[in-house]
Each structure stands twice: as C-alpha cells, then as structure tokens.
Amino acid sequence: MVEEQLIPRGIHDERVLQAMATVPRHLFVEDAMQANAYGDFPLPIGKGQTISQPYIVALMTEALQLQGHERILEIGTGSGYQAAVLSRLCERVYTIERLDGLLGRARRMFDKLRYHNIVSRIDDGTRGWLDQAPFDGIIVTAGGPIIPQPLLDQLADPGRMIIPVGDHGVQELQLVIKQDGETTIHLIEQVRFVDLIGAHGWNN
Ligand code: SAH
Numbered sequence: 001m002v003e004e005q006l007i008p009r010g011i012h013d014e015r016v017l018q019a020m021a022t023v024p025r026h027l028f029v030e031d032a033m034q035a036n037a038y039g040d041f042p043l044p045i046g047k048g049q050t051i052s053q054p055y056i057v058a059l060m061t062e063a064l065q066l067q068g069h070e071r072i073l074e075i076g077t078g079s080g081y082q083a084a085v086l087s088r089l090c091e092r093v094y095t096i097e098r099l100d101g102l103l104g105r106a107r108r109m110f111d112k113l114r115y116h117n118i119v120s121r122i123d124d125g126t127r128g129w130l131d132q133a134p135f136d137g138i139i140v141t142a143g144g145p146i147i148p149q150p151l152l153d154q155l156a157d158p159g160r161m162i163i164p165v166g167d168h169g170v171q172e173l174q175l176v177i178k179q180d181g182e183t184t185i186h187l188i189e190q191v192r193f194v195d196l197i198g199a200h201g202w203n204n
Helices: 002-006 014-022 031-036 054-063 081-087 100-112 149-153
Strands: 043-046 049-051 071-075 092-097 118-122 135-140 155-167 170-179 182-191
Touching: 002 014, 002 054, 014 054, 014 081, 031 043, 043 100, 054 081, 054 155, 054 170, 054 182, 071 081, 081 092, 081 100, 081 118, 092 100, 100 118, 149 155
Parallel strands: 071 092, 071 135, 092 118, 135 155
Antiparallel strands: 043 049, 155 170, 170 182
16 A cells, blocks of 8 residues: 555655554454555445545645654544544644544554554534644545634644535545744645534535
8 A cells, every 4th residue: 555555646754654554554443444455445344424535534644744642633523534544653643533433443443553642522623622722733534525624723833634525425635734823725625525524514
C-alpha cells in the first residue's frame, strides 16, 4: 500500500508513511472486506458510511504537518482508522461521531490496539468540542456545504484544518491555514466523501 499507492502519488512525510505502514487497516473494516482492506479504494464500514481510500487518508494526514506535540480534532470517527493513524503522529486525538453503532466498534479497536491517546464522543461534530479547544489541527472526514464556523473558531493560531467542502457526493478538499491572525484557504483536489450532517452541515 505504501510503496504502490502512497509514495508514487507524492506522499513523502516519513512519519506519515511509517504510521500508514504500522496501523492495521484490515482491523477497521468489516470482516467480509478484510482481504480488500489495503486496496486502492474506499470501503463500506456499515450504516451507509465509508472508510476513505488509503491515499486520501495519507494526503489529509500529511496536510496537517504533524510533529508530535499537537492536539487534533477529527469530525467523523467512522471506523476509527483515520483517528488511529493520527494517534501515531500527534499527542492526542479528539474524535466525534454522530452514529452510536460506529463509535462503539471504533472504541473497542482503540482499546484492543492500546491507542490510549484517542478520546471520542457522540455528538454533532460541526459544533466542534468547545471545552477542549483550541486545536492545533482539525480534520473533517465528511463533506458539507460550508466550513463550519465553530471549527474555524476552535482552530488554534497557528493551526491547520483539512476539510472537504462542496455538494453531495463531490467536494473540493480545502486546507485552511490560520497564522498570525490571518486565515487562508488552499484548494487541494476533488474528493468524494459521505455527507457531513449537522447544525453547520447538511440537514438530517
Ligand atoms: N474517518 C473515518 C471515515 C468516516 S466516514 C474513518 O477513518 O473510517 C464519515 C463519518 O462522518 C461517518 O461515520 C458519519 O456518520 C460521520 N458524520 C457525518 N456527519 C457528522 C457530524 N456532524 N458529526 C460527527 N460525525 C459525522
């Protein structure tokens, strides 16, 4: 996966490549999908949701430029795979999922793998996690129509946020950089994420 998919497409952060090589992706997908877990495509994780293709996980992770000391907020825990990768690269991951069934499974896997620097909760992640803010990095793994204002407010300065923004089924991956009191937005590439549903996302 690392040598055939990530390096040829330009993922070069050694720590990201190392984390992607270490975290057992097959444990985060449904049993019937385990043989395909390292393939170059997204996979279903139940409840109509998907785990991103390995390249997209790597691309979004690399965009945060993690050094190891950061506190990161993730919206959309899903299978827990992205949170697991982040947990190898920063100090603490705060991850929010709106669907109960998915979070239970992810939590059991964090325990089993002893990824103890991941904390999680059930909530509408478009509101952020106010009492733990600000965050050095924010990663949103579902696509909404706008960048939720609470997430912008809860991003530290300096801080980086990576988020798909656009329409149902197709979005532009945006990198938001906050530095010296200014916020700039960079377009990365076109992506396809499931809907971000919430107060600052799509309606239920
Ligand atoms: N990062 C995940 C991919 C998750 S798919 C992984 O590595 O597997 C997107 C997830 O976002 C889904 O589980 C969906 O339920 C969740 N989601 C959608 N809107 C949300 C919201 N407002 N708050 C929290 N989670 C949300």
